[in-house]
Amino acid sequence: MRLPILSITFAILALAPALRPAMAEAGGDWVSYRDAYRAMVVFEKYGGAKSLLQQHLQVLPRVPGVDAVGLQLVVLGKTSQGRFPLDATLRTLFPLARAAYDDNAELQLSRPVGPFTVRPQISIALRPDNSYDSEDLRQGCEQALGYARHLALFGARRCAGVRFVFAKGGPAAPVTLHGGTGTPLAAVPGVPFAGDRDAGFPVVTYRFAGAERVQLDTATMPLAITPLFN
């Protein structure tokens, strides 16, 4: 019995690298669509309040400094294919497609950037008029906190504010606060999301102050509005 077992072991080890060129010929690195689907559909099936939230799939390249311009997420399956543009934070709306799930499709990028992973990313929904009521932002933050508690036993306890993340090269003070002090809020360089590597995005942090209700206007549409927890 020992010889056949050894033969099978060597056969397995020989097969392992033999499977890799097939992957490389498909056009670069990849992640499993099915794994991404199963991570992303958690939010879709979440029954709590989420009307002010949105979910994206974010690409996390292993090597920092990837240029997002023109980069697309590509779904490659036997019967399902599609291309989805990534924004400057390397996020895109994720297509929840049963066909791609059943295909056990690959997710690739439109040009090689090396190994990458993906993760769901929750943010507060953007408004087309670039005008935000602080109460809506507070509610959006509370909804995000509720979802975070749904996913983790220990974690954030309360909402402290929100962060407006803008594209690079915009105005120095991209958020104006109406009511209260009425002053423009300056941006400082920061990462769009916790765990990101590029800390060069203009970020304006607005902290909730008691029951005061104010209006916040943005000079341009933010890339994202993220909740800030304590």
Place this chain on the structure above:
Amino acid sequence: MNKLTAVAMLSFLALLSQAASAQTPVPDPMPDGSGDMYAGLGVLSAPRYAGADERRQRLLPVLQGQWSNGLFVSGMSAGLHLSSLPLLEYGPLVSLHPGRDDGGEGAGAVGIARLQGVGNLPNMPQALVQYNARVLAEGNRLNGLPSIPRRLQGGAFLNLHVAPDLRLTSSALYGAGSGHNGATLKVGLQAMALAPAPHHTVTLEAELALANRQYNQEFFGIDNDQSLRSGNPLYAAHGGWRDARLGARWHWTFTPSWMLVSSFDVTRQLGSTRTSPLVERTTGVSVSTALAFRF
């Protein structure tokens, strides 16, 4: 292949499986009516039975299936996720406990001869006498002990995610052994989905197992009759700790469909099982590797 056929086929394969995995897959949601299945084949090198010094290599079927209705099959276990909360997993669990004969644990090729001990040697065919003498000379402490049949156990599992990648696990099963009354309780901690390199994930786990007196006596005790037949000293095992296990599982995915699944486990006998005359080594190591297809 429809779902019922798939479940029947996977259940049958689970019965054949030598993989004593009682892990419960994480119940990530999936499209309604769909599944996520793995099947493969590899090799396992493990002690001949719990506590044995001698090692044995055997084929290792790999099997895991999950369906959107919560049903799952994992190695020799099957269950149903009843919780809708991502932090909490619970539900019924059934698991096939491997049997044991003088060849060792499981339905290995060695276990075909049911030898009745030293006292019966003169009445045996010559081939069996020679075989028995050889086994005795090699110090097989199971020789002369009655075979323990493979049993289907029933119970439940309860898991709690204390952090996104950290899970407390527990399961209770009843029905092992010839008297159908062996019970085990396992509690563990899993650090899941560590990613040391692209396409490589590692899961680390630590697990403590307790068993009732009937279980420990069946697998580690020696009664008067067994002592006479096997030559092992009398030993009364009692309920309590059975073993502690540290394990690592490594998944190397070549494509979304193909992966190499390997594991390394160190198990240390505890409590009254540790001083059993059947235990030649209190610490045993199991290693396995298998090629699996995801479909």
